[in-house]
Amino acid sequence: MGPVPDPRFAVNCSILLTQLPLRARLDTVRAAGFEAAEFWWPFPTATPADADVEAFVDAVRASGLALAGLNLFAGDLPAGERGVVSWPGREDELLASVRVAAYVGAELGCRRFNALYGNRLPGHDPAEQDAVADHNLAAAAAELAGATVLLEPVSGIDAYPLRTAADAVAVVDRVGAANVGLLLDVYHLAVNGDDVAAAIDRFRDRIAHVQLADAPGRGAPGTGTLPLRAWIDDLLAGGYDGWMALEHVSADADPFAWRTEGSWR
């Protein structure tokens, strides 16, 4: 085996540098030497005005950054919602956001779209929600042909049913579309008690995107106890050549200082 290549880090601009307006945020990321950014759904509703979509596309394009990933509409995140993919009655919103994402992807060359599954709803049969999810994911995968729809295990929300890499891969298998893959967010997996090294080993060929933060605290690499360096090296040595998005919080003036401080494992 040859030398392990350097990771290609992207920056999640929905969690980092959010004190800055969009253009300044993107320019800061570019000036720090990154070549890509990613976003959670960047609009207040699933059906943004054309002018808002164009403003977003223009801002990313003007920054010179690639768009590494985009979440589909996921409901009210601050209120604890994490997606509408499995929510009966929200199909039109989800699919409207898929069409917007397809447009943004075509404009900016983005090929990774994260479809947050949605919390379990009181009074609804989980099987009914899973059937809604299967239908929506198949439709999203068809609309986003040529790109990949991602499924992400998430921590911190008890009602969110995808906790481990195996949970997400089970949905990938159920849907059965070739362009649905696993979003390996090592922070969420570790917080949920999943064995991240084993998940990388077992699901290597299903991993379509990677996100990084340390735990506890969801801080920058080196602020917690996770062996991020070892997991990154394992992914790279195993042939993963996609973006690894920094999806951590930071109150530091320079949220990227850890890269040169050598303090991360």
Ligand SMILES: O=C(O)C(=O)CO
């Ligand atoms: O809601 C979160 O924490 C996410 O990571 C969404 O992608």
